[in-house]
Amino acid sequence: MVGSIPQPAFYIFKCQQSAPPGMPKPSCVSQNDPESQQLFQHLAQSLMMKGIIGTVQPVQTGCLNRCQQGPVMLVEPGHTMYVGLTKEKIDRIIEEHIIGGNVVQEYVIPEEMWGEPISPSAMAR
Numbered sequence: 001m002v003g004s005i006p007q008p009a010f011y012i013f014k015c016q017q018s019a020p021p022g023m024p025k026p027s028c029v030s031q032n033d034p035e036s037q038q039l040f041q042h043l044a045q046s047l048m049m050k051g052i053i054g055t056v057q058p059v060q061t062g063c064l065n066r067c068q069q070g071p072v073m074l075v076e077p078g079h080t081m082y083v084g085l086t087k088e089k090i091d092r093i094i095e096e097h098i099i100g101g102n103v104v105q106e107y108v109i110p111e112e113m114w115g116e117p118i119s120p121s122a123m124a125r
């Protein structure tokens, strides 16, 4: 529609879950790993510096259920789960996937951890 407010081209859901100190369970943000605490800010700043924050919306979210692979973030549309993130990996994802349109396969979750979804209509009682 002419004159309408454009919807975002992408949402990037960054898991910001932090396990309490002493918890053996891994989490995407860790008190012992300063870089893990800076990744969301790095993501938002990089989008801003590229001038694309208006059309790419970073969202802080809770656990996305792939904690062993953390830090993780989910790119929508596309349902692309990126794992083992660092600042450098986020920069490359912005450059190659978000701007360039090519998923960075090296950083995508292994297939055995990300099988085809079960349709809710098949699961519903």
Ligand code: FES
Pocket (backbone or CB within 6 Å): 015, 016, 017, 018, 026, 027, 028, 029, 062, 063, 064, 065, 066, 067, 068, 070, 072
């Ligand atoms: S803590 Fe990030 S996926 Fe669970």
